[in-house]
Amino acid sequence: MTPPSGDSTRITVGAGSFADASAALRLIERIIHDLRPNLGGILVEETTSLAVCDLPNQRLVSPSGQVVLAPTRAQIAALLEADARAFRQSLAKLADRAGAPWTFQRGAGDLIQMSLDTGAASDIVIFAHRNIHPVAGKIVLLSSSTATQSDVAAMSRMLAQRTSASHMMMAVDDSGETRKGPGAAHPDHFATLQKALSQLARMNAQAVLVDLSRGPVQSAEQLRSLIDVARCPVFAFGMASVTRALAHTTHIPPSPARDGQ
């Protein structure tokens, strides 16, 4: 793995499946030439979620709406193997196009925690989430009222431009008022994070960008709630300010083609 240089943008994509990861990779592809990225990916086997498969008569609803029996452990293992391969190959292909260094690893545990742990030194951690439907939604910047002109805001505008999507700013401020912004360039204000999340839950968003160092999302729990309601990839900035101390995990070496980089 190539050590990150001072000018490059370190991006880590954390996903529980390739379906989730591919949605995030598609977005990165749109902006990859605007950055000098250093890409990393981690496929997390969400042990808590996957343990549910062992419940008796557990069913699963496929993306097309079919109700089927939950997979066995062995099946899950095989699926995760295949997903890991696909994730790694897509990450490598994307990095090759931009001439960017990349790494890939696997882990088991909680997706959010592992992604934060792995991406502690990253500039951006993307919590991947699959597209449930093909209608492309907005690029949403969730910020505190004071942070609408930050680098993250600029990144969100750039992402919106590259994806030809509408750009929306949601600002959570202390004013106690929830009001719509006077125009597209002005954020919608929300009195609390909960209200903003409630609005976001009913919105068709393609990606949500949030600066963890400036709020309104600053804890892992808030992050989890955000990811649950957004139902799309969440770009998290400002890793250093996340409250939990993170431990490094073992890095699985990258593919042989990348040895020495």
Add this chain to the structure above:
Amino acid sequence: MANSVSQNLPLPDGLRPEALRPECDPTSLGFETTDALAARFELLGQDRAVDAIKLSAGIRHKDFNLYVLGHEGTGRHAAVSNLLTQAAAARPIPCDWVYVNNFETPHKPNAMQLPSGMAGVFRSAMQDLVDDLANEIPALFESEEYLTQRRAIEEEFGQRHEEPIAAFAERAREENVALLRTPMGFMLAAMVDGQPIKPDVYEALPDDQKEEIDTKIERLQDHLSAVLRHGPQLEKEHRQRIEALHADMAERVVSLRVQELADRFRETSRDADMLEYLKQVREDMTSNAELFLLSKRNTSNGPFPEAIRKYHREPHFARYAVNVMVSHDGAERSAPVIREGLPSLAHLTGRIEHISEMGALTTNFTLLKPGALHRANGGYLVLDAHRLLSEPFAWDALKHCLQNQSIAITSLADRLSLASTTTLEPDPIPLDVRVVLIGDRRLHMLLTLLDPEFSDLFKLQADFEDDVDRSARNTRLLARLVASCAAKDALRPLTAAAVAGLLDHAVRLADDSKKFTLRIGALSDVMREADHYATLAKRKHISDKDISKAIEQADRRASRIQDRLREAVNRKTILIDTSGAAVGQVNGLSVIGIGNHRFGRPSRITARVRMGAGKLVDIEREVDLGGPLHSKGVLILGAYLASHYALDVPASLHASLVFEQSYGGVDGDSASSAELYALVSALSGVPIRQGIAVTGSVNQNGEVQAIGGVNEKIEGFFDTCKARRLTGQQGVLIPVSNVDHLMLRRDVVKAVEAGTFRIIPVRTIDQGIEALTGRKAGTRARNGAFPTGSINALVEARLRAFAETRRRFGDRTSAPDRQEGKP
């Protein structure tokens, strides 16, 4: 060497030299050189044919197509071309025809009629339409109006997707159920302490709680399933709304541009076809607007700005192309006169081309190509009959088109059911054409006899004469025609003597001193060769010497075999006597034709007789060397003998006739009089003068009838005699009815003038035998007897002697039986 006998009658003098070669007088032509004549091509002596061509060209009813028959070189092609061009000038210029796409069934392209000269304009207009829309439609899809509407639809459907999911997620949360994502889909699990329940915890629960959890989970699963299953329906609706938006946006600009086109062509279009087509174009462009976006996506930043890029050339716009089949775009001022030199099926009716795509052959309406029938539609089509019939299925296809009055394009592979790839069934194009076939008489006869459709479709024939009367008027007209041909071929002018010499040659080619040949091609060949000799001699005009030389050289080039035969005669390899006399032997004459060259040669004919049972043996026929006409001649002369002599006794002659040293077969009856003379000589025992050759056929009345090639035959025998020295007792017996056909070489005429050769016309066998034997033939008196010593008397006496001998032989044979008492 033959026996010499005394002859009581001298050899007749024969014809006067003037009758042997009635030459054209140069001074009667009325000019000194052809410079003085205006070059004007006027057909001579072909009124019958010209009237037929004019009728065919002018009559408006169908099926009056024309077959032009006659020999090569009689000016058929030039006459047809000139007359049809004149007729075409009076006919309106026909309309244009194009093929356009049939959007509903692309393999059946539509034919569309357009006013004359408009096909190219329409094609360009459609290309401009495509180019304009290829610029305007992408701009439309980048406009604020479109983007706003598109965003609104995306927003709406995004909401419609998200809201049920959000409501479900909320409900699940309220019921304390977690929605989990797995690689295969979504799972629901009850929550315990904010975490999904673990299996061991679940197992530890009481049954009623488990059941409650299970029921709740199942209910929520069904709810989630319903939400996700609704997704495709929403997507479909979303797609339809986008398509409707695209169609609506595209329709505005497409309608505008197409309407402009329709307005432009409304006044010039004669029927609703074009307007209907433009309506289909509008609908297709509207529903396929994404085609115009494709081009924009494929834009490269090349040196040419997009505004002038030729979008219509891109393959996906081929559906809007206009395939011009026939266009009369301004340069022409008359109906078409088309001559198709290679009338194959494809060249006549058009063809469907194919291109290779991914290893398979495909086609579309732009690959239809026109044929001669398309180009000639509304006018005239001239074809060579022989070439047409040589091409597989071409004749059939032509008849089919004429019968149906439409042009249907089919391929040879299709006709033979060999095609194993996509093909087309284009609309047939209505056909209004007059077809002129040019061919020979034999082909015309075969078609009339064997093809019942031919006479229905080709009701007219233009029969070109081979020759014309040699009148003073025609002499001048032919001279003018010769001058025109010389001018057309850029030859030197001819002197009057040269023209006269050429006209003499025309008489010779006609084989009739009262006629000129109308095979102008042959005369033109002589002129061109003469022009070459004049060039070599650096003369300003073609002289009669050049003409004579051209004629002689042409003969010389073709006379190798003739010379070898003459040499064989001179060396007595082939036995021919040209002096003395012999019984039962005569010099017959025949003509040999090799290519365009004909020459005469003498052949010894001998007859032998004896008593027999009345059989006349034609040795040529016995060995299958005699053709039917020759056999007919022998049978006729046999009938003459049987009906003229010894009628009161049974036929008791056994005779045989043969062409000595002839191994190649003989046909025709022109030697039948010679054979009869030989037989009469053999029966009478009177020898025949060997210096006289004979030609002429005989009928049962003893009349000598005309034959062909009289000039060549005379010249052939003359050359034989001249090679051995002319004795003044040599000549040729010819039928009286052939005198008008004489146009002999000048050296033969000179010999006759000098009295060293003679041409003797005879009307009957009696006249002929008198000239050949020098003895009177004799006429039967009232008492039924011929004069004593006459040829006929001697013949009759011999036949009676045969009969008597035979009778006595019969008596002798039966007498010993009677003496022995046998019954």
